[in-house]
Amino acid sequence: MPGDSKEFPLCHELMKGRSPSHVRELSNSRYPLAMYEHGLATGETAYGHGGYISIPELPSGVAVRNSCRPEIIEESAYLRILPPAGGWLSAVTLEKLASCAETYGKGLIHLTSGGTIEIYTTREQMVPMVRELNAAGLDIGSTGNDLRCLTACCGPARCDMALIDAPALATYLGQRFIDEQQYPGYPQKVKSGVAGCPNDCIRAMMQKDHSFIGVYRDLPQINNEVLAAWQEAGGDLAGLIAACPAGALTWTGTTLAIVPNKCWHCMACINLCPAIRPGRERGVAWVAGGKYGHRGPQGPMVGYVLVPFIPVKDDDYTAIGDLFGAFLELWADNARKKERVGDFIARVGPLWVLKELGLKVEPQILLSPKRNGF
Amino acid sequence: MLPPDDKKREITARARQRGIILNEDHWKLIAISYEYYDQHRTICTLRNLIKLSGLEKKQIYKLFPGNPIGEISQITGLPMPKEC
Numbered sequence: 380m381p382g383d384s385k386e387f388p389l390c391h392e393l394m395k396g397r398s399p400s401h402v403r404e405l406s407n408s409r410y411p412l413a414m415y416e417h418g419l420a421t422g423e424t425a426y427g428h429g430g431y432i433s434i435p436e437l438p439s440g441v442a443v444r445n446s447c448r449p450e451i452i453e454e455s456a457y458l459r460i461l462p463p464a465g466g467w468l469s470a471v472t473l474e475k476l477a478s479c480a481e482t483y484g485k486g487l488i489h490l491t492s493g494g495t496i497e498i499y500t501t502r503e504q505m506v507p508m509v510r511e512l513n514a515a516g517l518d519i520g521s522t523g524n525d526l527r528c529l530t531a532c533c534g535p536a537r538c539d540m541a542l543i544d545a546p547a548l549a550t551y552l553g554q555r556f557i558d559e560q561q562y563p564g565y566p567q568k569v570k571s572g573v574a575g576c577p578n579d580c581i582r583a584m585m586q587k588d589h590s591f592i593g594v595y596r597d598l599p600q601i602n603n604e605v606l607a608a609w610q611e612a613g614g615d616l617a618g619l620i621a622a623c624p625a626g627a628l629t630w631t632g633t634t635l636a637i638v639p640n641k642c643w644h645c646m647a648c649i650n651l652c653p654a655i656r657p658g659r660e661r662g663v664a665w666v667a668g669g670k671y672g673h674r675g676p677q678g679p680m681v682g683y684v685l686v687p688f689i690p691v692k693d694d695d696y697t698a699i700g701d702l703f704g705a706f707l708e709l710w711a712d713n714a715r716k717k718e719r720v721g722d723f724i725a726r727v728g729p730l731w732v733l734k735e736l737g738l739k740v741e742p743q744i745l746l747s748p749k750r751n752g753f
Numbered sequence: 754m755l756p757p758d759d760k761k762r763e764i765t766a767r768a769r770q771r772g773i774i775l776n777e778d779h780w781k782l783i784a785i786s787y788e789y790y791d792q793h794r795t796i797c798t799l800r801n802l803i804k805l806s807g808l809e810k811k812q813i814y815k816l817f818p819g820n821p822i823g824e825i826s827q828i829t830g831l832p833m834p835k836e837c
Binding site for chain 1: 800811814819835
């Protein structure tokens with residue numbers, strides 16, 4: 380806890396109330412609260428620009444944030460740990476992380492919005508901490524101009540909507556491209572995400588340079604018995620039909636039907652009604668070029684649906700990995716300095732990319748290049 | 754294309770100061786850098802170095818830890834590529 384309310388009055392204000400307080404967490408660790416208090420007082424953070432640091436044994440996964448108040452701390456160095464796909468962390472792993480943070484760091488762990496886990500420490504403590512993390516089956520990476528960690532939704536391990544095993548695909552890609560995550564060598568960072576269905580709960584299409592979205596190609600399946608029970612229980616059929624963005628649902632008077640050439644294969648009706656389930660012919664849509672970043676000529680952008688359907692059978696993800704690897708090589712060879720994937724595709728055109736990769740061009744790529752995965 | 758002998762001694766000493774004991778693979782990468790510099794007036798990017806040397810990225814990082822292109826530039830005194 381901060382010494383007393385006189386020492387850090389603004390931080391104390393942020394600890395009041397019933398909602399969990401981030402200041403409580405910071406103050407329970409060895410985080411220098413004076414830095415935060417200074418930022419609150421001046422209306423400007425006490426941290427300066429950061430960067431990636433070079434530690435001989437650790438090509439990536441180490442970085443530092445500079446301090447504007449060197450009399451409090453000189454710098455804030457941290458390790459970035461590659462997270463298990465899907466965000467699954469057992470209590471044992473959490474205990475190991477906690478033990479590392481306590482022993483080598485400031486007793487503080489940061490779960491970042493990008494999906495990684497950061498532990499704040501000093502440059503000297505980094506190598507011994509990495510050795511201990513390695514022994515526990517964890518590794519670092521995901522900083523600099525490399526392949527950033529592959530995030531995924533929770534997948535069929537917990538979600539009934541999952542069309543593909545998103546964490547399994549992310550793990551496969553992570554294992555196959557582990558060197559690319561740990562040894563920087565690209566023109567710019569590459570973020571990737573795997574979503575189990577077009578609901579895209581992890582917002583991969585908008586946030587990630589590469590997103591692989593679980594999709595189905597046949598029509599949604601309607602169980603009329605379940606539908607009748609749903610209606611009896613108060614289900615709003617008119618609302619369901621109106622909710623279809625493509626107007627593909629029709630009521631014949633006795634049964635609900637889907638107009639095949641109108642259906643977008645989205646999840647709108649499936650999300651609303653338990654009687655409608657996704658089709659059985661499942662695969663992955665490859666979307667490339669999404670980013671939130673404002674840098675670059677395009678600014679924030681939604682990715683291009685480059686391949687609307689890559690079949691996935693028997694959990695064999697080789698074809699997706701081959702395509703991913705081929706694109707990364709193509710981009711790295713042709714991109715300009717610091718050019719993100721989205722800016723690169725916008726500059727050279729999605730058709731050029733598809734031609735270079737020897738892929739079939741779908742008319743929708745030209746007609747609606749940034750339409751959603753379905 | 755290897756640098757002249759007096760330059761080689763200088764490079765060896767500078768590398769040792771930075772904690773790198775140069776072996777055959779190091780000299781191969783340095784020779785490629787000199788050759789590239791001769792044509793382009795900078796050393797090549799890491800991707801080009803991988804392609805020209807035939808070595809894996811991981812191996813190059815082991816030979817010149819941290820920032821391989823930066824290390825080669827520091828050791829040889831050749832200018833960094835514009836892309837870096």
